[in-house]
Amino acid sequence: MNSPVVDQVIAAPTYLADVRFFFRPEDVEHMAAKGIELGTYDGVRNNALSIHAQTAPPNANMPPDAEGKWTAERSRTFRNWIVTGFPLGTATAVEPAPNGQPPTRLRKDVTTLSDTEFDLLTAAFTGLMARSPEAPDGYFALAGHHWLPKRWCLHREDRFNPWHRQYLLEFEDALRSVPGCEEVTLPYWDITTDLPDRLQHPPFDKYVLPADPGATATPHPVTGFFPYTTQRFPVSEIAQNVTDFVLADLATSLTQSLWGEYNVNGYQDFSIQAHDGGHGSIGPTMGNQTVASYDPVFWFFHCNLDRLWLSWQTRVGATTLTGFRTTLGQNTDWLTAPFNALTPFSATADQTIESEVSYDRLELISPGEGVLENLTGSIDADRTFAFRSTDPVSVRVKGIDRLNIPGSFVVSLLADGEPLAKRFFFQPDDPRSCTNCVEHGIVNIDFRMTQDQLLDRTLSVRIDVPGHSDAIGTAFPLARAGNPTINARLLVQDA
Template sequence: MTTPPNTPVPDPVVANPTYLADIRTYFRPEDVAHMAAKGIDLGTYDAVKRNALTIFAHTAPPNADMPPDAAGKWSANRSQTFKNWIVNGFPLGTSTPVTTPGGAAPARLRKNVITLTDAEFALLTTAFNGVMARSTTAPDGYFTLAGQHGLPKAWCLHHEPRFNPWHRVYLREFEDALRSVPGCQDVTLPYWDISTPLPDRLQHPPFDRYVLPADPGAMATPPVPDTFPYTTQRYSVADITANLERFGVLADIATSMTQSLWGASDINGYQKFSIQSHDSGHGSVGPTMGVQELSAFDPVFWFYHCNIDRLWLSWQTRNQATTLAGFRTTLAGGDVSWLTDPDLNPLPPFTATADQTIDTDIGYDQLDLPTHAETVMENLSGSIDAARTFSFRSADPVSVRVKGIDRLNIPGSFIISLLADGEPVAERFFFQPNNPRQCATCVKHGTVNIDFRLTREEVLDRALTVRIDVPGHSEEIGTAFPLAQAGNPTVNARLLVGEA
């Protein structure tokens, strides 16, 4: 039988394959599990690269002994593509983004708060009122739940790999509390898409403010003074919108969504820019949201963080990382112990562990996925292996990193500004407790970096300086914080490089 012309060849040979676009798809979950039992990891770039010759030998037809089942055997074309990847120097590449969601229908569907029907919003209001009416000692009461994030418990994990997983579990616990209010068993927590103004629905009771019924500082260990009485506060809608622009929140979100790698919270990848946008978003919304100890008491916190979880799920979907196996393929060069080590993957005070949060049964009515015309992903960094073929592209931004900030000496959340000829050209808000030395996570990650991505025109031929301001400083001494007391941070400016 003659093959019709222009018929696609199944499993075609790829002349210049990369790990993220091609090779990682060759290993099925059952293959990864089968070989993991034998001490060989097929689930990460570094391990596949390290074992590439052995993998090739065992999978090459016609005498392949792996995978053991006939259905999983590699074709000659696939084997040739894998060989090409080895010969070309194991290029990492970039993801081919998914543009449409797939998979089973979620068990819970969260919606944009502005799209809720009047009946749905009324039920949400009932649920919030019910949770807020519970006693300060009720484990499913608003005061207790908000107190897990800041005062008095301060369980939350920031600026480290478990940040997104911890908050994903936290949102579910709060949502479960809402659903425990009689008649509200089907309520789901909506999100506020911060690319749009703060909705009017969140500017009226019970969503506009919260009056603390007890002193969370007195319940903390050690006690924290001056936290009671307290009513949450927010900026005006116009000021929130202006602050989001000032602190580059939407720009950092956009950068995070184009990352091929999960990365590290203080170095690169999705995690870096996701957390950076999270911090600046907190500082944009209001005085309460900008204080780690009190932010979760502001009802807007839940809608804000629900959107952050939606963005993370959007990134997972784009990168084929909605399963643990798929997610691990985005950890090239990164730490995997927070997913695998029983001493490092807990999410206290919850029973769930970080690895259990990757594959979630919660969905959103709309994910932030690229259109077919916006499918370019990136994996840009300040350095690359000399064995790789690399390029500098004129359209790529200049990376300016304020490096080595000793956050432990800074009393509370702070603003880092990059000034050109004395005027701010970029600013970011860093979210932390008022006394970071009493925060175990802060101490573990005591030195931090802030990244700015700028056009060359914004920085060339201009006098650049750096400034740190602490909004909580007293009026007598001003908000400026001496750089010498912040560890004398340095400035690294560089062109970003990627594989050609």
């Protein structure tokens, strides 16, 4: 973690802006062996009095080495944090650490590749697609990891981003195994721009499945996807869909101080919603989890999502495992065995936090541009809080039973009968056949709205299933979706 710590007394410190940087990786590791957690807010808060007593100069017991000893100013700042009620606060943008070594893999915007680089990428994809469907390092088999036929992907849980980061590495390694393509890296498509022309021509425009991906699916075969050619919407329709489904959640995700929990708050919640919206924006194939990964655009889309995750990590000082843990709450189990597995890959979730990949451009802000946000619907009663007129309202469609819904779906928030905002939920056609779906069968959809958008208007909710139609069209009865409720609340923050 690139520490911004300056040893001067801070009168009103917060954990995210100040205190978390007081603990070095070796401090966290040393005390973890003694059963003391220094790597998270909850751990530091629960042990704060002991930490203060053990680190206070001039006769501090901890840290044990002279170099790590706290100054009087740091100790006073920590004491102020205790006295003011352990405020969590918000993260301040962190200056990126200078690169000591050239990046192992530098990924670029696909539109900025030189002709030579793009020709190499084309050769790698062509070579991968030409391999036998049975070849484990061929395009068909690798795409099959995501859903049909293997059903390995981890959606809507803490390992979601780590799983996809490792998936991209495995796919990139396969591209590099094509003779002559040993140095190729996977580019990204910045989804805030139109679908690049380069991705609208062979071999990137479509993929004709050479075998039936559902024939060997477990627990039972799946029909309807062979013969099959991937499909997309027109470029102008994709652009409009991205505006409707993606941009707001992308922007919100990058302003979060915390990693958070899916369906609660934080980077992860809005990142996953933006991911789902992107899938639904691009076309019938990308919008269907059953076969989405067979569309070549899948890889460029997910490469961009990984770039944005690394951008967020860099913003909040979470590019190391120690730094990343400071953005978590109590749920850290998924970073340790056996809960950190990323089947079918040998790498584990914790090993993906420190990425060997860099990008030609990250979405960063300077420390001078201010703090990030940590808005929430509830706060501990022993902390001070504030409502501000500019703070958004969270409108949550809560308790959707997605297992009854046959495929990906759209949740629309209507104001006076007209669409005010829409969110896309990405899932397979038969979610009950998915173990991960069943474990996370009840879901919420979040909308961040300004107060002016909602006041004095009649609001309602609608669920639609694209491609599904019965006597009432694509609309899905809310009663069959678990009778979800509406939870609307003005968000609060530490005062």
